[in-house]
Amino acid sequence: MDIRPAAMTPAQPRGGVELVAYVVTAPCIDSNDRSCIDQCPVDCIYQGSRMVYINPDECIECGACEPVCPVDAIFNEFDLPAQAHHYAEINAEFCAASGATGGAIGFRGGSDHPAVAATP
């Protein structure tokens, strides 16, 4: 049986415009809910071991993920609470370090960002 995954990487990511992205923050750690992943139309939400991360270069800022998060962990970068500002970098750095790019389908999971791994 020939079952080929249909890739979902946009031909022109983000429509060639400058955007902010959505950011996953601390409440996601150990929540083990992955509802957001099925909502993302560009497959840009990648799994670490304790939380998920959004690749800011691939996010098209559609906002589908934000309302489905049961622990309210996802924010538009613009609306990040002050105590969570560093999560914008945490999401970006995880994706850069783990090769989390080109679509989450087929991504085998990466090691959490050091700041997340060190969270008690």
Added chain:
Amino acid sequence: VPIAVVGAGPSAVYATQELLRKTAESIDIFERLPTPFGLLRYGVAPDHPAIKSLVGPFVQVLSDERVQFVGNVEVGRDVSVTELRAIYSAVIFATGAPESRRLGLPGETLSGSMSAAEFVGWYNGHPEAPLVPGGSTAAAVIGLGNVALDVARILARPARDLAQTDVPEHVLSALRCSRIRDVHIVGRAGFEGVKFTAKELREIGSIEDLDVVVHGDIPSESAISLRAAPPNLVRSLDILRSWSGRPRTGAPRAIHVHVGMEPVDIVGDEQVVRVRFRANGRGSGGSSRLELAAGLVVSCLGYRSAPIMELPFDRATGVVPNVRGRIVRGGAASPTEFVVGWAKRGATGVIGSNRADAIETVAELLARQPPVDRPTRPMDIIMHLLDDRSARSVSWAGWQGIQAVEARLGASVGRPTAKIADRHALLLAAGCPSCTGAGDPRGPDEGGRQ
């Protein structure tokens, strides 16, 4: 055994993607319009290019060799549901929510009074959209959600901002010639009832040559926190508060926001000249009446599904009755008929919301697939039926022809692409031999229909 999908909008594309992933079946997609992608092409605002860029991944799904696109064919008119059920092992309806909720007011049928679907269809080049009358200096947009923001933004932002988008040329010309100075967003709810997404609300504050004027008193931060308002509402009210009481900058245009206003009537002979509202007590600090000398009124009150011939329909909820996407007929779940997207759950959510929804419907389809005896080459039968009925379908190659003609049209006026809105012109482009490479043996005038 092949599966049929009715509709080619986002939920149809996600259902198809999921079927490609989970099965080895081929999928035939029937679309009423000559073009695929539904509200991605005809709903998403042209000044939201990042969302529009989803066309890239959507093209990847529909160009799979197991997928066949059959455009310009309406199920219920050119092919019946009964025929599809007899020919395919399963049918997934992804027919969306094409109808707009209306106000039910006197004057609502005057020229210049439009539904959101009509106005959004107009600026996106939908073949069935009416033209928008020009000449007016003010417009009223009724509703407090993101569609109202889209409509107000397109009317109020400088037309130059749309020059590098795919809007049809006639739309760009109309917006360039527009005399509109004031766009009034008016809603029945109070400030606590606004449905805008903070991100989209913020956007109207960043447009050049445009002021935003908020009318009435916004509840204070402390009053809102006492009521445990959802985070998005808190943010939206923060944004509105930041605009409140700001002096006009001398910008040539303004978007006004009024809440707690009940529309009373739309006045005019043939053409709308005035819209009247009365305060309903849900707002505070505004005036008790609002009378707008507007020649254009767009009601953005939400969308609803339309009944499809031969399919059950729940008028109260405006959806096709279903359990996890399996259509319920006469109290029993159908073994072979499914629904996805807005026709399944109502007109809520964004494009990505349809993905999880499609995954659920396809899982239901695969969980209990009854053994059925169906022809292995259903498209031959379909093409035969369409020929008999003189219905002219548009293939994937035809769609590529349309895209090629739109790109040329754009290039001729210094734009990346310019949509074709006219249905006949779309069919001509779909059959243009020099664009598709292959060509269509039949011209649109032979065997074509209007």
